[in-house]
Amino acid sequence: MLNEIYKEYGEYFYVPMTQGYSIAIPITVGCSWNKCLYCDLNQGNKYRFLGLEEIDRRLKILKDYYSNRHRTVKKVVMAGGNPLCLDTNILIEIIKLIRYYFPHVDNISGFARANDILRKSKDELLRLKALGVGELSIGIESGNNEVLAFHNKGVTREDNYLALTRLEQCNISYSTYIMLGLGGRKLSKKHAIDTAKFLSEFNPDVIIVVTLVLFKNAKLVEKVRKKEFIRLRPLESLKEEKLLIENLNLKNTIFNGTHKTNALILKGRLPQQKDILLDKIHRELEEYNNDDMKDKEVLKWKRWSVE
Numbered sequence: 546m547l548n549e550i551y552k553e554y555g556e557y558f559y560v561p562m563t564q565g566y567s568i569a570i571p572i573t574v575g576c577s578w579n580k581c582l583y584c585d586l587n588q589g590n591k592y593r594f595l596g597l598e599e600i601d602r603r604l605k606i607l608k609d610y611y612s613n614r615h616r617t618v619k620k621v622v623m624a625g626g627n628p629l630c631l632d633t634n635i636l637i638e639i640i641k642l643i644r645y646y647f648p649h650v651d652n653i654s655g656f657a658r659a660n661d662i663l664r665k666s667k668d669e670l671l672r673l674k675a676l677g678v679g680e681l682s683i684g685i686e687s688g689n690n691e692v693l694a695f696h697n698k699g700v701t702r703e704d705n706y707l708a709l710t711r712l713e714q715c716n717i718s719y720s721t722y723i724m725l726g727l728g729g730r731k732l733s734k735k736h737a738i739d740t741a742k743f744l745s746e747f748n749p750d751v752i753i754v755v756t757l758v759l760f761k762n763a764k765l766v767e768k769v770r771k772k773e774f775i776r777l778r779p780l781e782s783l784k785e786e787k788l789l790i791e792n793l794n795l796k797n798t799i800f801n802g803t804h805k806t807n808a809l810i811l812k813g814r815l816p817q818q819k820d821i822l823l824d825k826i827h828r829e830l831e832e833y834n835n836d837d838m839k840d841k842e843v844l845k846w847k848r849w850s851v852e
Contacts, residue, residue: 546610550603551624559586560622561682562753562801563720564654567620568611570643571595571603576626578658582696582768583727585760587626594631601642608646618647623655629681630661633669640676654680659700659708670715680750681719683708688743692728692736695774696765702743709747721749725785725807726757726777733777737785741792748795754802754811756782779808780833786811787826790819 551558553574560569575592576584595603611618621643623629629636644650653676662670662683683705687693690702700708712719721744728736744752757776759766768774777785786802786809793800795815800822802811809829813822 546606550606553590554624555587555590557586558624560624561654561656561680561720562804563680563682563751564620564622567622567652567654568607568618568647569624570600570607570621571625572600572623572628572639572655573625573631577630577661578699579626580697580699582765583724583757583760583763585763589762592626594635597635597638597642600639604642604646611647617649619649620652620654621647621650623653626656627658627661628655629657630664633665633673636673636678637676640673640678644677651677652679653677654682657681657683659683659685659704662708662711663704667711667715670711670717674715674717679718681712681717682722682753683712683719684722685709685740685743686722686724687727687736688740689728689732689736692732692739695732696727702739706743706746709749713747718750720751720753721747722753722755723789724755724757725782725789730775730777730781733781733785734788737788738792741789741794744798745792745794749798751799751801752793752795752815753804754786754789754800754807755804756806756808758806780830783808783826783829783833787823787830790815790822790826793819 550571551569553571558569560567573592573594575587575590577592579587579592623639640653643653685705686698688702693701709719723740759769759776765774769776790800793815798815800811800813800815802809809826811822811825
């Protein structure tokens, strides 16, 4: 049954890490931008809106599915690369449908780009918040404009700054995605420090840290082959993460570095557990000096050595 619901999303179906226990409601397929060099998460899917009629049909199926499991659905995530790009009035109609089938829902989340947020007025965002929209996931990736421009992110540091400012003004909760290694070897230090400085100006609920991987159909592949971009090895990405954390000055944010792409699993609350996270990285770096650890890296990341 669920395979039919999510058939357009391909073999890999991505939802925000903070929404792993939310019910995914198909809204859009693909990303409205879909031009970032590093990305192939949409697996060739062109962006499209499923339409209210189709969303209604799938909500009926999901309602029956979860009713049979005696589960009260309280959190849903709007599926798609950035469903918040839709017109506010359409989003409101979608939310009405969601609430009709799942009346106990108290939070509606989803991925969003900075320009999706900036295209909406403060009044529009407040209307969405009043209907339960929150815990948005924003792909900041980097606080360095040179890094963002190289990867054709389509937004600048300033765009991201304005978008997060607007969310905080509206008291809409959000998490941010940050990508280790996005600056390559050339911009690794700038990427880490500038990203930390950027994040320290805000108060995200969660900072989600992932590590750059090379999707075979991503446009970044050609840059790597031409030596225009040199990827970080696991040891280097770990040092970059250490630099990032050292420069973070936050009020009360969860640092979530548990993604499977990362060289080390890390999670803690900042600033309270900053020293604990840094100590764990320090111990990992010390252990790396022995031959066993180096052999493990070669085994796990052997494809990197042929660049």
